[in-house]
């Protein structure tokens with residue numbers, strides 16, 4: 001009887017040890033599974049973030065913008081939203097649309113000229129009145145912020161809507177407050193019939209020692225409503241300029 005009791009006690013101890021070990025192994029397996037799950041998401045996250053770094057998002061050379069260290073380009077533009085001629089109320093300005101197309105193809109930096117105090121009405125008729133008054137007064141409306149350091153650019157596209165046959169007066173403020181000398185300047189306009197409206201000659205007058213390259217005029221309505229055609233025209237023009 002005593003032998004049977006000792007045998008059972010030993011058996012019980014052995015079973016307990018085996019059970020504990022089994023349980024531990026199960027738990028370890030579970031941790032490993034968790035670790036695998038965590039590790040499974042880690043590379044994916046890493047891959048996602050790595051893919052967004054410039055080095056990793058390699059593009060075919062043909063799709064890379066033509067901006068290089070020794071030839072930097074800036075697109076400087078003024079544009080209005082709100083109610084505009086023939087297009088109704090717009091959320092992105094006509095000139096802004098063209099400016100973005102230029103930047104996309106050239107890889108240029110962009111800077112939007114915004115009024116320091118936005119006194120321009122959002123309705124077309126009122127806007128034309130304010131613009132006419134500024135033109136009659138030869139006003140120099142202030143713009144917000146500071147232009148990027150111009151010394152880093154050798155080519156600057158300058159775009160605006162035609163207002164009463166001329167640049168909006170705020171562009172003259174920009175010309176007079178910044179040194180564009182020695183740059184290649186490329187005018188572009190959006191309009192509803194006046195074309196480039198002498199923007200090239202006015203740029204030459206504003207900066208006599210600049211080289212003025214061939215400009216582009218785009219109908220504002222086309223910029224809103226015929227973007228494929230406009231993009232093709234912009235790309236052709238840029239190709240002609242060597243981009």
Ligand SMILES: Cc1cc2nc3c(=O)[nH]c(=O)nc-3n(C[C@H](O)[C@H](O)[C@H](O)COP(=O)(O)O)c2cc1C
Pocket residue numbers: 078079080081084085092093094095096124127128129131132160161162163164165166190191192193194195219220221
């Ligand atoms: C104040 C004002 C004056 C304008 N004057 C002319 C003009 O003289 N000739 C012309 O073709 N279009 C004129 N337009 C039409 C704009 O040039 C055209 O709608 C332009 O695409 C607007 O561009 P944005 O949306 O970038 O401001 C005028 C528009 C405004 C608001």
